[in-house]
Amino acid sequence: MAEKKQKPVQITETILRDAHQSLIATRMTTEEMLPIVDKLDKIGFRAVECWGGATFDSALRFLHEDPWERLRKFRDGFKNTKLQMLFRGQNILGYKPYPDDVVEYFVQKSIANGIDVIRIFDCLNDLRNLETAVNATKKEKGEAQVALSYTLGKAYTLDYWVEECKAIESMGADSICIKDMAGLLLPYTTTELVTALKEATNLPIELHTHYTSGEASMTYMKAVEAGVDILDCAMSPFALGTSQPATEVMVAAFKGTPYDTGLDLGALAEIADYFRPIREKYLENGLMNPKNMGVNIKTLQYQVPGGMLSNLTNQLKKMNAEDKFYEVLEEVPKVREDMGEPPLVTPSSQIVGTQAVMNVLTGERYKVVPAETKDIFLGRYGKTTLPFNAEIQKKVIGNEEPITCRPADLLEPGLPQFEKDIAAYKQQDEDVLTYALFPEVAMDFFKYRDAQNTGVDVAKADAENKAYPV
16 A cells, blocks of 8 residues: 655656647647757656647648657657657547557557656456556566546446556556546545555656646645645646646745746746747647637536537537537536446547537437447447446347457457558658558548659649648
8 A cells, every 4th residue: 555655746748749639629730840959858847748649630631740650759859858649449549449469559559659657548448458558568668557537427436446446556557547538636635546546556646737627726736635646737838728727837836845847937938938839829829729618617517628628619619519518517417327437538529529419410319320429339349337338229229249258359460561552752760650540531641742852843742632631
């Protein structure tokens, strides 16, 4: 049993990944990030989260960038600081389960290109979906941090989190993250949760939350007092709102206490000065929406992450059904309950949200069922914490037999076929992984890259590929 001791708290900086993913749809470019890497490297962060999550897809789809090249440039620049990425378990950085050989190769190449810490989570908290990634990370001598996707519901008691925590330690994880993607953790609940987990494990515990509900700084204060080891924070120009608490604020809050981070506020201020004009640029061009910067207490009411709220708004706008917004919000918890109360995090949040929209707009629940909804009810994403609504499951899958094994056990190795598919375009080993995750986007990017390399008119290639809106 771990003894709680007062000690300096460490900071993982999210400015290069989750901060801009949360506030500007992951659109910050490598060119905007590289000039500040040297100063970030000298601060003394526990790690800098700079890769994974949506950065991979967005770099290819919208920024004309090779995410692997971005990672290599980060590794060249960060001489003293660990680089961290977010990894969706068996879903890697995509939206469905992939075969084990693809997961293992992706982990291998991530670490070979510069990643030190891989934060691995599953959208259903099905620990079977984490085993391959954890084992591969350990094999490659990386740090395997397993994240619990924090959520609320009948099944999610303190005992549930403690048992998950113990299972994660048994799995061989190096550290544990409480991943509060919707900003649902309240300060005194955090005291109870962190205290219980610190008693259950000797592993370092990191806390990740979002400011969406306005509780995050208070939550961090109580977490540190309860013994949490590491906090995820974002430099102030890209903090708050749907992002994390501000790094400088948390450093100042603990200054002169037993939890003092030891980080230099003057040096942090210089980094904030660098990012401020970048923030202004995205405010002016509309990518950073001031609406995402305030407190949205509906997060606590509907347990819907900020990013999911904005996705629902966009979906309804495209369908000329914005007046249905509150009906959809009321439907989301019902769909979630039908699906066994999964945490709302990629890709489960998208599946639940889309189904809620379909139910409201058609006027009949589950009249229209996307393939992903059917896959959830068939068990193809894994095991949910609570059983499915049996009546709804029957309506969705008919006479098909749901699976009970680990979903990836049914998947054939995928790398040989992926290698064949991209033979004509392959310029580096990593290209096969880019293609495996996002086949259409990858092919468009490969053609775009070839056009640049061969001096073809890029604007013309862009128009033909239709993949990169200017």
